[in-house]
Amino acid sequence: MADAHRFLSQTFLQIMLDRRYLPLSDFRALVHALNQKYDYDLSLDHDADLLEFINKLNPTLTSLHLKLSQSIDEEKGHRVLVLCNTLSSELSRNPTFNDQQMALFRQIVTAIVESVDGILDLEQAESAVVDIPNCTLSAQQAKNTVQQLIKQKYLRCSNDVVTLTPSALSELQPYIAATMPDQVSNCFGCNSLCLQGERCPGSQCKGRVHKHCAPTVFQRKKACRLCKGPWGSEVFSQ
Numbered sequence: 001m002a003d004a005h006r007f008l009s010q011t012f013l014q015i016m017l018d019r020r021y022l023p024l025s026d027f028r029a030l031v032h033a034l035n036q037k038y039d040y041d042l043s044l045d046h047d048a049d050l051l052e053f054i055n056k057l058n059p060t061l062t063s064l065h066l067k068l069s070q071s072i073d074e075e076k077g078h079r080v081l082v083l084c085n086t087l088s089s090e091l092s093r094n095p096t097f098n099d100q101q102m103a104l105f106r107q108i109v110t111a112i113v114e115s116v117d118g119i120l121d122l123e124q125a126e127s128a129v130v131d132i133p134n135c136t137l138s139a140q141q142a143k144n145t146v147q148q149l150i151k152q153k154y155l156r157c158s159n160d161v162v163t164l165t166p167s168a169l170s171e172l173q174p175y176i177a178a179t180m181p182d183q184v185s186n187c188f189g190c191n192s193l194c195l196q197g198e199r200c201p202g203s204q205c206k207g208r209v210h211k212h213c214a215p216t217v218f219q220r221k222k223a224c225r226l227c228k229g230p231w232g233s234e235v236f237s238q
Helices: 002-019 024-038 047-064 099-114 122-131 139-151 166-179
Strands: 021-023 066-072 079-085 155-158 161-164
Touching: 002 021, 002 024, 002 047, 002 079, 021 024, 024 079, 047 066, 066 166, 079 166, 099 122, 099 139, 099 161, 099 166, 122 139, 122 161, 139 155, 161 166
Parallel strands: none
Antiparallel strands: 021 079, 066 079, 155 161
């Protein structure tokens, strides 16, 4: 069993280094496939077993400045495993990007967090460089940096709309909470940072909920759990 666990850990880490986040269902499918191929009997179907697997793997990743954790894919609503770069948690340094590129990334993150729905047009992301004091990046270098951030799974781009990936959200949650506390809150349902979610109709309330969490949250009463005010019907029509 120890050999099976070691082999699975190595295989999983190779996949995660490339993908950076993986739906939990895909991970469990991988475990079943390896069990069948190599005649293992390793079960991670239960959350307790999964947590034990993560806790055993993480100490081996410390020297690589990596950490495995669980999160929620805001766009799709499913649980994911994410591989976080612990050096990037404060958005101050990253071995891949220089200081100017990191400044651009911070500007993009701020724009996404401050947006109404947690998204940013690709063109806005690329032009965010003009808002950075003393930045020497050219327009083309800024575009190239955004593409690098997408390639390295920090940003996700679909139909020219840019969002933070699940791994980026997990890495940056402490930074976002510390630097923009008035702009963010956690989802009432999954307790994860909620950028792409419905806002409480109350003008002064910070309450938020993911659309995929709403049916559970409002099963008994359609009211905000923070201010206790009534919640609109928009979130229920999805």
